[in-house]
């Protein structure tokens with residue numbers, strides 16, 4: 001069983017070192033569980049902060065509490081874990097329950113809370129930051145493929161975002177392949193998500209290792225520019 005370190009009433013830390021086969025489920029520290037009134041069957045909003053060395057960003061979304069007071073992962077988060085855990089046993093993550101409610105309401109008598117649009121966006125970005133998205137960012141050294149903007153960070157690295165040209169979800173069913181990914185700056189990412197700009201195939205910077213499939217460009221121009229991706 002993985003070792004849990006309580007960091008506060010709503011927060012706990014877990015090292016990967018103890019986790020080999022069970023990385024797809026997380027336990028909740030018993031003191032945190034008690035303070036936050038966590039019950040089986042709830043959906044609770046949880047923020048997960050990974051060891052900065054892992055460079056995977058934070059996750060904040062609703063997780064389902066399953067039997068045994070564990071958290072069940074959606075598939076896309078399992079994929080993140082499968083990729084980073086085996087090689088990073090000395091790293092850790094910190095989880096924090098951020099919708100603390102000591103009245104312990106159950107799903108039977110309250111409606112699902114409306115998530116603010118911004119939170120939904122964040123879930124989206126994480127969904128998209130697959131291994132391929134990270135590879136694409138590396139190939140382009142975090143330079144926007146549309147305007148060449150590169151955002152430098154204080155630690156000497158740089159920041160970019162990965163956009164799936166034909167979106168993965170919301171009925172668009174685009175594939176998670178390099179030929180469907182564009183590395184972009186945050187401004188261009190928003191413009192593409194909302195369909196506020198058209199893509200012109202010949203104006204996209206590419207590399208020999210990263211070729212864009214023109215049919216996804218067409219999908220963006222025909223569908224996303226008409227209705228947006230959300």
Ligand SMILES: [Zn+2]
Nearest residue numbers: 144147185188
């Ligand atoms: Zn840009």
